[in-house]
Amino acid sequence: MVILTRKMIEVRNLLLQIDKQETLRLPSIVVIGSQSSGKSSVLEAIVGHEFLPKGGNMVTRRPIELTLIHSPESASEYCDFPELRLGKITDFSHVQRTLTELNMAVPAEEVVSDDPILLTIYSPHVPDLTLIDLPGYIQVVAAGQPHSLKTRIADLCDKYINAPNVILAISAADVDLANSTALRASRRVDPRGERTIGVITKMDLVDPERGYDLLTNQEYPLQMGYVGVITKTPLHLGFSNRHSNMTQSVALDEERYFSQYAEFTNLQTGVLTLRRKLMSVLETTMARSLVPTTQAIRRELEESAYKFKVEYNDRSLTPQSYLAQSIDAFKLSFKDLTAQFGREQVRQLVKAALDQRVLDTLAQNYWNLPPELESATPNVLDNVPLSSLSSSSMANMGYWQTKLDNSTASLTKLGIGRLSAQLLADTISLEVRGVVDKTPFRKHPLAVQAVERAVTNILEPRLFSTADQVENSIKPFKYEVEIDDREWAQSREHSYNLLKEELRQATVAFNRLKDMVGSSKLNSVLQYLDSRQRMAAEGRLAPADAFGFSPALLDTGKEARFLQIRCDELRMRMAAVKSKRCISRENKYQCPEIFLDVVADKLTATAVLFLNFELLSDFYYSFPRELDSQISALSEKQIQELAEQDPQIREQINLQRRRDLLKLALAKIQTVTEMTHSSASKR
Ligand code: GDP
Numbered sequence: 001m002v003i004l005t006r007k008m009i010e011v012r013n014l015l016l017q018i019d020k021q022e023t024l025r026l027p028s029i030v031v032i033g034s035q036s037s038g039k040s041s042v043l044e045a046i047v048g049h050e051f052l053p054k055g056g057n058m059v060t061r062r063p064i065e066l067t068l069i070h071s072p073e074s075a076s077e078y079c080d081f082p083e084l085r086l087g088k089i090t091d092f093s094h095v096q097r098t099l100t101e102l103n104m105a106v107p108a109e110e111v112v113s114d115d116p117i118l119l120t121i122y123s124p125h126v127p128d129l130t131l132i133d134l135p136g137y138i139q140v141v142a143a144g145q146p147h148s149l150k151t152r153i154a155d156l157c158d159k160y161i162n163a164p165n166v167i168l169a170i171s172a173a174d175v176d177l178a179n180s181t182a183l184r185a186s187r188r189v190d191p192r193g194e195r196t197i198g199v200i201t202k203m204d205l206v207d208p209e210r211g212y213d214l215l216t217n218q219e220y221p222l223q224m225g226y227v228g229v230i231t232k233t234p235l236h237l238g239f240s241n242r243h244s245n246m247t248q249s250v251a252l253d254e255e256r257y258f259s260q261y262a263e264f265t266n267l268q269t270g271v272l273t274l275r276r277k278l279m280s281v282l283e284t285t286m287a288r289s290l291v292p293t294t295q296a297i298r299r300e301l302e303e304s305a306y307k308f309k310v311e312y313n314d315r316s317l318t319p320q321s322y323l324a325q326s327i328d329a330f331k332l333s334f335k336d337l338t339a340q341f342g343r344e345q346v347r348q349l350v351k352a353a354l355d356q357r358v359l360d361t362l363a364q365n366y367w368n369l370p371p372e373l374e375s376a377t378p379n380v381l382d383n384v385p386l387s388s389l390s391s392s393s394m395a396n397m398g399y400w401q402t403k404l405d406n407s408t409a410s411l412t413k414l415g416i417g418r419l420s421a422q423l424l425a426d427t428i429s430l431e432v433r434g435v436v437d438k439t440p441f442r443k444h445p446l447a448v449q450a451v452e453r454a455v456t457n458i459l460e461p462r463l464f465s466t467a468d469q470v471e472n473s474i475k476p477f478k479y480e481v482e483i484d485d486r487e488w489a490q491s492r493e494h495s496y497n498l499l500k501e502e503l504r505q506a507t508v509a510f511n512r513l514k515d516m517v518g519s520s521k522l523n524s525v526l527q528y529l530d531s532r533q534r535m536a537a538e539g540r541l542a543p544a545d546a547f548g549f550s551p552a553l554l555d556t557g558k559e560a561r562f563l564q565i566r567c568d569e570l571r572m573r574m575a576a577v578k579s580k581r582c583i584s585r586e587n588k589y590q591c592p593e594i595f596l597d598v599v600a601d602k603l604t605a606t607a608v609l610f611l612n613f614e615l616l617s618d619f620y621y622s623f624p625r626e627l628d629s630q631i632s633a634l635s636e637k638q639i640q641e642l643a644e645q646d647p648q649i650r651e652q653i654n655l656q657r658r659r660d661l662l663k664l665a666l667a668k669i670q671t672v673t674e675m676t677h678s679s680a681s682k683r
Contacts, residue, residue, distance in 0.1 A: 374655070
């Protein structure tokens with residue numbers, strides 16, 4: 001029948017996994033007692049090792065769900081904290097430290113927590129048992145502890161001492177039993193003494209007559225009686241034995257002590273007696289709850305199976321299968337990207353970047369705006385004579401030739417390799433991020449990280465070599481750029497449109513200011529600014545007062561003036577591009593906008609050739625494989641974590657897990673039922 005308890009303990013632990021706090025659980029033995037009653041010593045004598053936290057400062061703050069598994073085949077003993085994944089622990093002082101840490105982690109203001117610590121001990125020296133160690137009752141609240149502590153501990157114990165649990169009520173022999181908090185608590189919930197075992201510790205501290213009275217306590221008679229123990233070997237007993245097993249050595253000392261006195265002859269004494277008693281009591285209690293627990297499991301199972309069917313259509317889902325589905329969805333979406341973002345898109349990207357550079361170069365070399373002005377505050381304009389913005393005054397051909405050559409050089413020596421390769425890499429990252437956002441991956445930071453790692457792993461090592469190759473390929477343009485009529489015409493069109501767009505933007509900005517200030521007010525500010533500039537040009541001092549214009553209004557005025565000038569300039573440049581002079585490529589020195597656009601086009605075309613081949617195509621080819629390898633590097637735990645990053649998926653997985661565990665528990669408990677039936681019929 002020993003097998004029965006073992007199987008029931010397995011079922012019990014399964015049920016614990018389903019829900020730690022729930023009513024759906026098999027009975028256990030609950031150990032209660034006041035602080036210093038000798039509770040820890042009793043538990044340790046049963047287990048045969050010191051493993052419980054020691055020290056005065058409320059060292060047990062959480063219940064410890066202790067499962068003892070008798071394992072004759074295993075030569076060594078080991079412990080396991082099933083929830084912590086620390087693996088097998090063979091060193092009991094390690095267990096002691098871990099328990100101390102877990103208990104001390106309960107915040108000071110809470111002091112006790114009802115979240116149990118699960119601990120399993122495998123050993124050839126222990127019987128199959130489950131015991132729950134609870135925080136010891138306290139009489140007086142120590143300094144620095146909350147006043148509610150006493151009742152909080154009592155409340156926590158009350159949760160556990162309900163039927164069908166068996167109560168192990170520990171009291172010390174040297175304390176009046178009428179004052180035993182443990183016995184008082186169990187009497188409240190078990191007035192007829194049907195499921196309480198009394199344990200009287202420190203029997204060595206009272207004389208045998210008193211000891212006899214305690215163990216035959218008539219005040220609160222217990223059907224399972226009282227057991228007297230001596231779990232610390234006090235020096236005054238004069239016994240010394242060095243038995244390698246603690247349980248055996250305690251038992252030996254007890255045997256020597258109790259056998260000295262006739263009073264104990266027919267009474268229950270010793271840890272071994274206690275252990276045997278616990279085993280048989282647990283077995284009968286478990287057997288009694290077999291039927292009700294089976295029914296409860298069945299009910300729960302039906303409920304969760306129904307819920308699973310209704311809500312998830314019985315579609316089974318594991319973290320692995322979910323991840324596999326998500327990868328498929330991601331790859332499908334990625335395939336769309338490869339179709340949508342290709343060579344032409346790379347060309348547009350690079351060209352747009354170069355267009356901006358062309359505009360900058362022209363501004364710097366032709367439109368005489370000092371570079372700081374492009375981004376500077378408009379009041380710098382106070383010092384810029386308007387006339388210098390015009391380009392028409394110079395007629396010297398050599399001058400224009402040098403200027404265009406310089407401009408071309410500043411484009412070709414820009415570092416287009418680095419610029420364009422980095423631009424493409426950044427854009428690829430962004431596009432991939434866009435794919436993530438379209439798929440379930442977006443809900444899983446761990447998946448996003450895997451994708452990002454895959455992207456970086458491919459792009460990073462290719463970035464420099466691609467930049468180099470691009471740079472090499474555009475080298476010839478540093479010396480000579482040949483142009484045909486078609487290219488010229490195309491660029492003329494493009495430059496015109498580019499300027500038109502710039503003009504549109506500047507106009508929008510100007511109109512925004514006008515709407516803000518009001519048309520007539522803006523005009524008067526502009527007039528004032530003009531007059532002030534004229535006076536400055538003529539060397540006259542401007543009047544101190546500013547006609548009552550506020551500094552903010554003056555700033556807005558300066559900005560508007562700047563935009564006006566910009567618009568004028570852009571219109572002039574558009575006119576230049578459209579002029580007859582610029583129809584022919586022969587006049588390239590007078591039409592730098594067009595010429596530089598041709599250069600930009602050629603640079604772009606060459607760069608794209610390499611970018612497309614070395615970076616983009618290669619990326620598209622390698623990425624799915626690299627992603628696979630990133631994902632396969634995830635541990636099972638990470639995959640589970642990943643899947644559960646989506647609350648809905650977490651819920652589905654949990655419900656399914658619950659259903660499966662309940663199925664397993666039901667199957668197990670049914671084999672136990674069969675076992676009891678067959679052993680009953682054999683008798
Ligand atoms: P807990 O606070 O209830 O867990 O009690 P402990 O097991 O830590 O024991 C409290 C004190 O009582 C310790 O100093 C033990 O050495 C002592 N003690 C425990 N069992 C016995 C015993 O059987 N005889 C004697 N004389 N002292 C004991």
